[in-house]
Amino acid sequence: MSDRSNKTERSGRRRRNSDGDSRTVSHKHIPARASGLAPLTDQQCQLIHDQALIILDDIGLSDAPVEVIDLLIPHGASMKDDGRLRIPPSIIEQVMADLPRQFTLHGRHPDADIHLGGDHVYTGSGGASPQILEYDDHGRASYRASTLADLYDAARLVDHLPHIHFFARSLVATDMPNAHSLDINTAYACFQGTAKPVLTSASSAHAANDIITMATHIAGSAEALQSQPFFGFNINHAVPPLRYDATSCQVIIRAVGAGVPVMINTFGQLGASSPVTMAGCLAQTMAETLAGMAIAWAVSPDAKAVFGPRPMITDLRTGGMSGGSGEQALLTAAAGQMARFYQWPSSTIAGATDSKTLDAQSGYEKAINVSMAVEAGVNLITQAAGAQASLMAASMPAYVLDNDMLGAIIRASQPIEVNDTTLAMDDIRNVAYGEGHFLGQQATLERMNSDFIYPDIADRSGVEEWLANGQPNLITSANTRARNILQTPPVPYIADKTDQIIRDHYDIRLNRLS
Numbered sequence: 001m002s003d004r005s006n007k008t009e010r011s012g013r014r015r016r017n018s019d020g021d022s023r024t025v026s027h028k029h030i031p032a033r034a035s036g037l038a039p040l041t042d043q044q045c046q047l048i049h050d051q052a053l054i055i056l057d058d059i060g061l062s063d064a065p066v067e068v069i070d071l072l073i074p075h076g077a078s079m080k081d082d083g084r085l086r087i088p089p090s091i092i093e094q095v096m097a098d099l100p101r102q103f104t105l106h107g108r109h110p111d112a113d114i115h116l117g118g119d120h121v122y123t124g125s126g127g128a129s130p131q132i133l134e135y136d137d138h139g140r141a142s143y144r145a146s147t148l149a150d151l152y153d154a155a156r157l158v159d160h161l162p163h164i165h166f167f168a169r170s171l172v173a174t175d176m177p178n179a180h181s182l183d184i185n186t187a188y189a190c191f192q193g194t195a196k197p198v199l200t201s202a203s204s205a206h207a208a209n210d211i212i213t214m215a216t217h218i219a220g221s222a223e224a225l226q227s228q229p230f231f232g233f234n235i236n237h238a239v240p241p242l243r244y245d246a247t248s249c250q251v252i253i254r255a256v257g258a259g260v261p262v263m264i265n266t267f268g269q270l271g272a273s274s275p276v277t278m279a280g281c282l283a284q285t286m287a288e289t290l291a292g293m294a295i296a297w298a299v300s301p302d303a304k305a306v307f308g309p310r311p312m313i314t315d316l317r318t319g320g321m322s323g324g325s326g327e328q329a330l331l332t333a334a335a336g337q338m339a340r341f342y343q344w345p346s347s348t349i350a351g352a353t354d355s356k357t358l359d360a361q362s363g364y365e366k367a368i369n370v371s372m373a374v375e376a377g378v379n380l381i382t383q384a385a386g387a388q389a390s391l392m393a394a395s396m397p398a399y400v401l402d403n404d405m406l407g408a409i410i411r412a413s414q415p416i417e418v419n420d421t422t423l424a425m426d427d428i429r430n431v432a433y434g435e436g437h438f439l440g441q442q443a444t445l446e447r448m449n450s451d452f453i454y455p456d457i458a459d460r461s462g463v464e465e466w467l468a469n470g471q472p473n474l475i476t477s478a479n480t481r482a483r484n485i486l487q488t489p490p491v492p493y494i495a496d497k498t499d500q501i502i503r504d505h506y507d508i509r510l511n512r513l514s
Contacts, residue, residue: 025491027112027195029165030453032121032413034377039334045341048279052286053089060086061238061291065246067253071298085244087294095294098301101343105166105261105304106228108195108493114165116306116345116379121413123370123406125158125399126168126199126234126349126382133357133388133395135479141357143393148173148185148509153486154386155193157399160485161385163406163453168199168234168382170394176509183207184214185509188502191218191231192494192510198231199263199382205250208233210506212258217498226259229304233262234382237295238288240268249295256299263347263380264292265308269321270331272314278331285309286338293344306380307344309335321390323352323383324365329372336376347380348373351402356389358398358475367405374413396486397478404455411453457481 040048064085073079075094078086102117114122132146151171158167169186176182183202190198191214202208211233212225219225233255237248255262266288268274274281289309296303311331315322322328332348339346350373355362366384373381385402386394427441438444457478459466466472492513494502502508 025159025195026162027107027109027159029111029122029162030410030414031114031165032123032374032410033415034119034121035375035413036119036340036377037333037372037375038337039330039376040337044279045338048283048286048338049341051283052290053092055242055284055287056087056092056291057089058086059242060084061242061244061288063239063243063246065244065249068244068249068295071253072294075298084242087291091294092290095290095297096342099293099297099303099305099344101345103261103304103345104228105197105232106230107197108230112165112196114197114380118379119377121374121377121379121381122165123374123381123384123410124164124166124168124199125154125170125384125386125394127170127352127387127391127394128172128201129170129387129389129391129394130172130174131389131393132171133393133398135395135397135475137476137479139473139475139479145174146171146394147175148189151186152189152193152510153396154394154399155190155198156490157396157482157485158385159194159196159491161399161403163403163410164196164385164399166197166199166380167194169201170386173509179203180207180210181507181509184210184506187211187214187231188494188506188508189510191215192492192499192513193490195491195493199234200231201234202251204247205254208251208254212255212260214502214506215260217501218494222258229260232260232304232306234265235262235292236265236267237292238266240266240273240288241284242288244291249292252292252295253299256296256303256305259304261304261306262296263306263308264289264296265310265347266292267310267312269312269314270327271316272319274311276316278327278334281311281331282309282334282338285311285335305344306347307339307342308347309338310347310349311335312349321352322354323349323390324354324361324369326368328352329369332369332378333372333376336373336378340377345379346377347382348378349383350378350381351384352387352391354390356393358388358395358401358478362388362398363401363405366402367409370406371409371412374409396482397475400478400481400485401457401474404457407453407455 062084105114131143158164187200235248268285270281274284296305313322313328350369351366353362353365370384386399
């Protein structure tokens with residue numbers, strides 16, 4: 001691997017646009033910290049990388065659009081008679097040398113900024129689910145098609161939950177009339193619903209252009225958006241095995257040209273669209289993801305590109321995805337380790353439980369998968385909150401419960417401070433000769449709030465208190481909490497004047513805030 005300089009983002013003067021009013025919601029957050037979980041040895045990482053280079057150089061990708069061909073051929077890529085675009089190692093070496101290792105995905109409030117790269121890990125929503133899981137006052141579950149209003153509510157809810165650091169489009173607005181309307185209204189609902197960084201998608205370059213224009217109005221200018229982008233595009237540029245998706249490639253080109261971050265995501269399913277062995281699956285996934293990073297690099301060596309290998313486990317008995325399995329946790333951690341090998345900002349999916357309700361299966365599947373992704377050091381973990389039923393649904397109370405879970409995972413990932421103060425020799429001596437407990441010590445009182453993350457929903461009461469309170473159920477408690485948040489007056493994150501400009505240009509289907 002070539003020696004690369006430690007490139008950081010090149011942003012100008014820090015400035016916040018004044019669109020909207022976020023004063024009523026705190027956006028301070030604590031990122032998780034990676035421990036460096038390493039299911040692969042250094043030699044195995046190198047072998048997987050070498051195999052990915054061979055795949056790109058010997059097999060290449062089919063269905064490359066003319067825009068990609070025109071970008072990569074001048075750098076040494078080649079098209080053979082079989083119609084496959086082959087990318088030589090020399091291009092990948094240059095991509096690895098040039099693309100930034102760090103950059104900031106901004107929020108609409110400075111406290112919401114997330115700094116990609118290094119060992120910081122941020123957890124968020126995601127899934128693009130077509131259904132919503134709801135519970136009545138008795139805890140009975142039901143499913144229905146999700147709407148634009150549901151997506152907006154999800155964004156509003158996440159805006160209030162401190163351990164969900166960013167909002168990736170988690171629900172499909174099935175009430176939109178066509179794909180373009182879906183893309184525009186999805187972005188609008190996200191931008192209006194939260195000050196946290198947003199990840200959305202576009203089904204065409206035309207839609208990407210319109211979303212960028214909308215965001216430019218909100219930012220105040222194209223220069224302001226490029227300097228402090230508050231959203232990025234989730235882009236699935238490859239169709240495994242080893243085919244380009246032309247439209248998604250065009251979205252990469254348009255977004256990078258505007259200075260908007262791009263999530264270069266690849267979803268191969270082990271045993272279905274990628275080899276059944278984890279090593280083979282990883283090698284193919286690295287090749288496909290590198291092919292997307294090469295597109296971003298060819299547009300601009302300073303592209304804000306996030307390396308997003310997302311190999312998924314298939315339950316080979318049914319052919320369905322098994323996002324909550326132990327194999328998924330292991331494969332995700334290995335993909336995260338490969339991202340550290342490349343030293344780019346990275347993203348993955350973790351938390352895609354197969355459970356259809358908020359039960360023990362949901363809890364343990366999410367906890368093991370998110371925990372291993374955190375420990376592996378993936379910078380952005382999508383689907384970490386709210387997703388159910390193998391990404392077929394999202395749930396408002398699930399966001400609330402998962403926020404508790406994420407708080408515990410984040411706290412467990414923090415390093416332990418060891419120094420003369422924290423070794424507490426004086427306190428030990430005083431208590432040993434004194435009252436025999438530490439509850440009244442000054443340090444105990446001072447650190448009671450600074451050193452602990454307390455759950456909102458998890459029940460820590462004693463048995464007698466729990467029985468006296470009617471044996472409260474976590475689903476019911478989370479459902480009540482979600483409803484209470486959504487009953488508060490919404491914060492308008494798009495100012496009225498800007499909102500009117502956007503509505504004059506686009507068919508915005510979400511009701512105006514009164």
